[in-house]
Amino acid sequence: MIDFLQNTLDGLALGSSYALLALGFTLIFGVLRRANLAYGPAIMLGCYCATWAYLKTGIGLLFLALIAVAGSTLAGVYVERLCFAPHRKGAAAAAMVASFALWMQFEELATLALPRHLYAFPALYAGGPLSLGRLTLRVESLVMLVAAILVCAALWRILYRSRFGTAVRAVIDSPAAAELSGISVSAVSLQVFALASAIGGLAGFLIVSGNEQVTPMLGMWSTLKGMLAMMLGGLGSLPGAIAGGVALGLREAHSQWYLGPQLRDFIAYLLLFVLLAVRPPWMNTRSAY
Amino acid sequence: MLRVVDLVTAYGKIEALKGLSLEVREGSITCVLGPNGAGKTTLMLTIAGVLRPRQGAIEFRGEPIAALSPHAIVARGVALVPENRLVFAHMSVLENLHAGAYQRKDPYENDLEKILARFPRLKERASQDAGTLSGGEQQMLAVARALMSRPRLLLMDEPSLGLAPLVVEEIFRIIAELHRDGTSILLVEQNAHMALKVAQHFYLIEQGRVTFSGSPGSLAEDELIRRAYLGSARA
Amino acid sequence: MDEYAIGVLTNIGLFSFVALSAWLLLVAGELSFGQQAFFGVGAYAAGIGTAMLGWPLPLAALAAMALGAAAAALVGLPTLRLRGLYFTMATLAAAEMLRILFELFHWQIALGDERIGPDGTQGFRGIRWMLERGIEPLDFLAMVWILLIGVMVIFLRVENSRLGATLRALGHDPELARSAGIDVDRLKLGVVAAGGALAALGGALFAHHNTYIEPRNFDIMLGVHSLAYGLIGGLGTAFGPLLGVVLDIGVLEATRSLQGYRMIVFGGLVAVLLVFRPRGLLDERVVHWIRSRA
Ligand SMILES: Nc1ncnc2c1ncn2[C@@H]1O[C@H](COP(=O)(O)OP(=O)(O)OP(=O)(O)O)[C@@H](O)[C@H]1O
Ligand SMILES: [Mg+2]
Numbered sequence: 001m002i003d004f005l006q007n008t009l010d011g012l013a014l015g016s017s018y019a020l021l022a023l024g025f026t027l028i029f030g031v032l033r034r035a036n037l038a039y040g041p042a043i044m045l046g047c048y049c050a051t052w053a054y055l056k057t058g059i060g061l062l063f064l065a066l067i068a069v070a071g072s073t074l075a076g077v078y079v080e081r082l083c084f085a086p087h088r089k090g091a092a093a094a095a096m097v098a099s100f101a102l103w104m105q106f107e108e109l110a111t112l113a114l115p116r117h118l119y120a121f122p123a124l125y126a127g128g129p130l131s132l133g134r135l136t137l138r139v140e141s142l143v144m145l146v147a148a149i150l151v152c153a154a155l156w157r158i159l160y161r162s163r164f165g166t167a168v169r170a171v172i173d174s175p176a177a178a179e180l181s182g183i184s185v186s187a188v189s190l191q192v193f194a195l196a197s198a199i200g201g202l203a204g205f206l207i208v209s210g211n212e213q214v215t216p217m218l219g220m221w222s223t224l225k226g227m228l229a230m231m232l233g234g235l236g237s238l239p240g241a242i243a244g245g246v247a248l249g250l251r252e253a254h255s256q257w258y259l260g261p262q263l264r265d266f267i268a269y270l271l272l273f274v275l276l277a278v279r280p281p282w283m284n285t286r287s288a289y
Numbered sequence: 290m291l292r293v294v295d296l297v298t299a300y301g302k303i304e305a306l307k308g309l310s311l312e313v314r315e316g317s318i319t320c321v322l323g324p325n326g327a328g329k330t331t332l333m334l335t336i337a338g339v340l341r342p343r344q345g346a347i348e349f350r351g352e353p354i355a356a357l358s359p360h361a362i363v364a365r366g367v368a369l370v371p372e373n374r375l376v377f378a379h380m381s382v383l384e385n386l387h388a389g390a391y392q393r394k395d396p397y398e399n400d401l402e403k404i405l406a407r408f409p410r411l412k413e414r415a416s417q418d419a420g421t422l423s424g425g426e427q428q429m430l431a432v433a434r435a436l437m438s439r440p441r442l443l444l445m446d447e448p449s450l451g452l453a454p455l456v457v458e459e460i461f462r463i464i465a466e467l468h469r470d471g472t473s474i475l476l477v478e479q480n481a482h483m484a485l486k487v488a489q490h491f492y493l494i495e496q497g498r499v500t501f502s503g504s505p506g507s508l509a510e511d512e513l514i515r516r517a518y519l520g521s522a523r524a
Numbered sequence: 525m526d527e528y529a530i531g532v533l534t535n536i537g538l539f540s541f542v543a544l545s546a547w548l549l550l551v552a553g554e555l556s557f558g559q560q561a562f563f564g565v566g567a568y569a570a571g572i573g574t575a576m577l578g579w580p581l582p583l584a585a586l587a588a589m590a591l592g593a594a595a596a597a598l599v600g601l602p603t604l605r606l607r608g609l610y611f612t613m614a615t616l617a618a619a620e621m622l623r624i625l626f627e628l629f630h631w632q633i634a635l636g637d638e639r640i641g642p643d644g645t646q647g648f649r650g651i652r653w654m655l656e657r658g659i660e661p662l663d664f665l666a667m668v669w670i671l672l673i674g675v676m677v678i679f680l681r682v683e684n685s686r687l688g689a690t691l692r693a694l695g696h697d698p699e700l701a702r703s704a705g706i707d708v709d710r711l712k713l714g715v716v717a718a719g720g721a722l723a724a725l726g727g728a729l730f731a732h733h734n735t736y737i738e739p740r741n742f743d744i745m746l747g748v749h750s751l752a753y754g755l756i757g758g759l760g761t762a763f764g765p766l767l768g769v770v771l772d773i774g775v776l777e778a779t780r781s782l783q784g785y786r787m788i789v790f791g792g793l794v795a796v797l798l799v800f801r802p803r804g805l806l807d808e809r810v811v812h813w814i815r816s817r818a
Contacts, residue, residue: 082795101792
């Protein structure tokens with residue numbers, strides 16, 4: 001029982017990092033109806049910028065967070081302009097492959113700046129875990145959880161209580177109608193890309209400072225986990241992305257405990273495959289914003 | 290205020306507009322009539338910037354707008370109520386209206402109130418998702434949303450399409466009101482009878498060209514209606 | 525020819541098979557991120573055939589192709605009705621499952637004083653049919669390219685046949701194709717299975733060229749690369765994916781002076797290329813133009 005509770009707690013923490021990644025992915029997917037394969041690599045590049053700055057100057061965590069967020073955002077904007085803005089009408093395959101080409105670019109850029117496979121990243125919190133009775137909770141996990149909740153709340157406010165949010169939801173609903181209402185789909189797409197990449201950058205920073213290390217694998221990992229959580233949550237719904245992320249985290253923590261890492265991943269993909277093939281009702285919503 | 294000169298718009302190899310010219314005077318209601326497939330919707334979409342013309346010019350208040358994207362044309366004061374309504378189905382009625390006012394920098398609460406007062410059915414359903422509205426209500430919402438941008442020129446593509454007679458009358462009452470308030474209107478209508486009652490000027494389009502234009506009464510109404518529905522004999 | 529050039533040419537041939545298989549699905553209107561798994565199935569199956577069961581390579585390659593087609597059909601059946609990103613993600617999920625199965629796959633037998641066979645993440649070494657038969661790299665190169673040319677002949681013939689037109693119709697608009705009386709489900713299943721067989725053939729050859737395979741060879745990177753080859757080279761002709769492979773492997777190998785920067789340059793070039801040619805260099809228009817000249 002205590003194992004089960006502990007796994008659930010770990011899963012929640014892991015799931016909140018997935019939820020953050022999925023939120024960014026979903027924002028982009030909602031607006032563009034395109035999967036951005038370079039989403040994770042842009043995050044990785046942002047985190048590499050932070051690592052590089054840390055190695056060169058040893059500046060503090062807050063600055064590192066800012067650099068990670070700013071780097072990811074810039075990389076995201078670059079991806080949007082080169083891969084998605086030119087392919088707004090049709091050419092989904094071209095957009096996806098172009099984003100893959102930039103993924104390769106980002107990976108090489110990162111390994112060029114920092115050639116080792118693994119670099120240490122300063123820890124978010126130096127002390128030990130908190131204990132709650134017989135359960136333990138890492139402070140990093142707690143921060144991740146709180147950050148996920150705060151980002152969700154802020155995002156909700158932006159989307160449902162601001163002029164920009166109205167525009168974003170209008171573009172998601174119908175790009176044609178949005179243009180005719182005076183909303184620039186191109187500008188909104190770029191802004192959403194920037195916002196999503198910033199959220200991804202924050203998630204990336206929390207993940208690498210929680211793990212106290214950074215590798216180029218972070219790119220592929222973030223894209224896959226973000227995409228997986230997004231698909232589990234129903235493709236294009238923000239509440240769904242959060243639910244999908246948390247579900248993925250919980251499931252991973254439990255199956256890791258009982259089955260080990262390989263079967264854990266196997267089951268994640270099996271679940272996704274079955275869900276896609278069966279398509280339960282919630283996976284058909286194009287709309288749930 | 291709007292001048293369309295020698296406009297050619299094509300879908301691939303098929304030219305839907307083949308050198309069409311027309312003019313809308315400030316403060317007037319101008320009506321475009323024509324049989325199905327004449328190119329009326331194509332004309333409206335081209336003016337609104339959704340379609341790029343292959344040739345020709347579109348001038349609004351002296352400024353060429355043919356190369357602009359739709360949102361930029363809205364910003365210059367031209368709003369389209371499209372044929373297929375195109376409301377934001379998953380947003381509430383009120384949010385649809387806010388979206389319509391997106392590029393306005395001034396406070397528009399007063400206008401919102403006025404527009405809701407003009408469309409009481411929308412006011413009752415302000416927080417309902419637009420996708421759940423009836424066809425007529427969606428049409429009204431599309432008109433109301435276009436009005437939120439406070440257009441100088443309103444383009445309306447068959448606003449009465451598929452609506453019950455009573456609702457059609459309501460729409461035409463609103464068109465007359467808008468005209469009285471000083472909005473210029475370019476109206477595409479199959480309902481020639483109703484349209485000619487409100488319009489000061491009309492154009493008959495057949496196969497992508499203007500084949501007749503004038504003021505209502507310059508051609509016997511039944512002859513006009515026959516051609517608008519069926520196309521002229523030589524077509 | 526020096527050994528290095530032979531190696532590059534062989535690799536171009538090998539990866540052309542998996543690129544062609546991704547291209548085939550692309551023409552039929554679907555993006556698959558999963559062809560690498562069938563490449564892997566072929567590699568493992570053929571390796572087991574020659575190194576463990578003592579079969580000759582042709583038999584092992586045929587078995588690999590059959591298994592690749594079966595695996596692809598198995599993945600294809602439940603996903604026939606999926607479109608767009610849903611299909612793409614389903615193929616990715618299936619491929620990753622297969623890769624994890626390779627990681628969990630342990631089956632070794634004693635041969636002489638060593639143990640041969642798949643050993644999970646440690647991979648599968650000792651696929652030495654070529655060495656044992658004394659087949660030189662140049663002979664192997666010729667073999668790969670003869671097979672590839674055979675495949676290309678089939679592709680080009682199909683392209684000019686009714687089947688080819690039907691395939692393009694399916695890729696253009698499946699609903700329209702369905703309403704035109706095309707049995708879309710059967711056609712798609714056929715395409716998927718043929719793609720699986722083709723990738724598996726490439727994998728079988730790959731295993732015997734490398735003599736050593738490991739699950740990591742068949743990860744998503746290979747899948748996305750295969751897809752990218754077709755899109756860079758062009759959707760208009762089966763030469764498209766070949767051109768893509770040549771550009772990637774050939775040009776990149778040739779420009780080793782760019783060491784360390786080549787993906788930066790190449791990645792940027794691909795993205796820019798796709799802006800101007802979203803259906804690749806040899807797209808339908810270019811191919812049509814070339815045909816009308818010829
Ligand atoms: N997306 C399109 N692709 C190809 N051809 C089109 C397209 N849209 C319209 N057309 C063609 O262009 C011509 C003009 O169409 P348009 O929709 O402008 O006619 P319309 O006058 O609005 O007709 P209706 O009264 O039926 O609404 C028609 O022949 C039509 O078939
Ligand atoms: Mg029309």
